[in-house]
Amino acid sequence: MxxxxxxxxxxxxxIRQVLPDEAVARALQGRDFGSGKLYVVAVGKAAWQMARTASDILGRRMESGICITKYGHVKGEIGGIRCFEAGHPVPDENSFQATEEVLRLVGNLGVEDTVVFLLSGGGSALFEKPLVSRKELADITDQLLACGADIVEMNTVRKRLSAVKGGRFAENCRPAKVYSVILSDILGDPLDMIASGPAYPDSSTCAQALTIASKYSLELSEKTIGLLNRETPKSLSNVETVVTGSVxxxxxxxxxxxxxxxxxxxxxxxxxxxxxxxxxxxxxxxxxxxxxxxxxxxxxxxxxxxxxxxxxxxxxxxxxxxxxxxxxxxxxxxxxxxxxxxxxxxxxxxxxxxxxxxxxxxxxxxxxxxxxxxxxxxxxxxxxxxxxxxxxxxxxxxxxxxxxxxxxxxx
Missing domain, CATH: 3.40.1480.10 (MOFRL domain)
Structure with missing residues (x-):
């Protein structure tokens, strides 16, 4: 050779050895999800493959599900799961619409129900309901990409501008349980930072977000600065998390x-x-x-x-x-x-x-x-x-x- x-x-x-199929299978096979309804939400660049494996394993036990991934990453239909493609690394209209579909899916669940949340890198852009205008969100994302901010810094800022990041998605699922299966794309596997931690308590603080904004001289509106000062969830009693793979x-x-x-x-x-x-x-x-x-x-x-x-x-x-x-x-x-x-x-x-x-x-x-x-x-x-x-x-x-x-x- x-x-x-x-x-x-x-x-x-x-790469073949770190494909998510086997890892997702290990996380789901033989697991008892109780008597309530079971839903699957998959978000990220690896979402399609993770969702397909979940559908194969859960079969009829799954009520329904949604997969949101990057353009060109859906490789076919998945039984019981609707697939959406959206913008990355900058969220677009399809990101917002697909996220709204997910929020509708989990909006009226009961205490016996469970959301299997399959998360991989890229979710910060693909899974988004912004609390600022879409134009401003795109501008802030562009600024963070251009200035050389690392992924942890980017997510510390972006999660405070979102209705689903920083543990807020898990809050939307209450009183249902969330079983979060993660394919990590961040060094050291900080669970609150992967895809901006939609279903994990946020360890970052408002002070850190403001320091990042100052460090890179980000141009921000008064509304955005106000959101950076608003704290994120620090505990979530309805979530269980398992990491399935990493660098x-x-x-x-x-x-x-x-x-x-x-x-x-x-x-x-x-x-x-x-x-x-x-x-x-x-x-x-x-x-x-x-x-x-x-x-x-x-x-x-x-x-x-x-x-x-x-x-x-x-x-x-x-x-x-x-x-x-x-x-x-x-x-x-x-x-x-x-x-x-x-x-x-x-x-x-x-x-x-x-x-x-x-x-x-x-x-x-x-x-x-x-x-x-x-x-x-x-x-x-x-x-x-x-x-x-x-x-x-x-x-x-x-x-x-x-x-x-x-x-x-x-x-």
Whole structure:
């Protein structure tokens, strides 16, 4: 196998091992939901796959359900469950309408009833009933994306501008019980932050939200500032929560595949949290340090990097990471760096991520592409496309952050 073929195999198999089907099945099989009515609500990028598994397991025991996921992620009808596609990373009219349908579904439940709430990353945009105008909500989301705020900071602000985030959805379900099954996309699995915690008590405070607004100089209306000062639920007696998967599983899966391919795997971290370009340069530095080693090595870093927008190009954090690494590993033999989003999407592109090896910079130079200027323009997609470095998986049905891998192959 070539290095690129090995990279594709690692991506394919590690993602396969963190698909939500088996995890959801473990959470639901054999569980007694009592004598009341049972409803399913699935929200997030992995919602369709999670909902399909729930429908297969619960069958006629389920009264009805709703699935809300990203455009292009519904792969067919699900028995007993209505499927909606909506906007991500910015909520749109379909997000709001689908959320209203969910609130109608759970609006008049009894104390014996249960809502099985299947939650995955992306829910912050897909599941939304705003307490500010939709135009202002879109503007605030755009500001948070552009300034480099991390996902925890974004959700600390957004949950206070919503009628369903920060535990408020669970309050809407009362007196019914909520059984929340979560596929985590946030480092460390903070349950109140995943999709902005619709069914979990909120640990963030008004003071923290206001600090974030000040830190990034967000332009906010007086109404929004007032909402940031309004506290969220701090306890929910009707909710039980279980985490079914996270980036830790993704890193372990990648390490297992690397080992099968003959590499000695090392998981550097499952909490990578820095600029994408810096992460790429760091992996390149590790590659340089281990060129003299006689055994094949794989270094794995899971997490979620950030991109600061300095240009108007097309790309995503995983593509920027790979392209930034290309500079440092230029000329290194049998060395590659690749990074992918487990959901199969990276930024507003059709790529899951990017791949580079010791020849990538030379290829781009021949094509007249300068890596530094390309990164300044945030145009990693076009550069990697020209170099044959895009990783295309399509929607995967899961969402547990990203994984970046450095391969150093020795014969």
């Amino acid at each position: 070539t290095l690129r073929e090995e990279a594709d195999a690692i991506v394919r198999e590690s 830790k599983n993704l890193c372990r899966a990648a390490a297992a595949v690397c080992k099968e391919l003959g590499y000695e795997p090392h998981i550097l971290t499952d909490r990578l949290d820095c600029q994408a370009r810096e992460a790429g340069r760091f992996l390149a530095a590790i590659a340089k340090s281990h060129q003299a080693d006689r055994k094949s090595l794989a270094y794995i870093a899971g997490g979620e990097t950030v991109v600061f927008l300095t240009g108007k190009g097309k790309g995503g954090r995983n593509q920027e990471l790979a392209l930034a690494a290309a500079e440092g590993i230029c000329g290194l033999e049998d060395t590659a760096v690749f990074s992918v989003g487990s959901d199969g999407t990276d930024g507003p592109t059709d790529a899951a991520g990017g791949y580079c090896d010791g020849r990538t910079k030379q290829i781009l130079n021949r094509l007249g592409v300068d890596i530094y200027r390309t990164l300044q323009e945030n145009d990693s997609y076009e550069a990697l496309r020209k170099a044959g470095g895009l990783i295309l998986t399509g929607a995967t049905g899961t969402n547990v952050n990203d994984v970046a891998v450095l391969l150093i192959r020795r014969h």
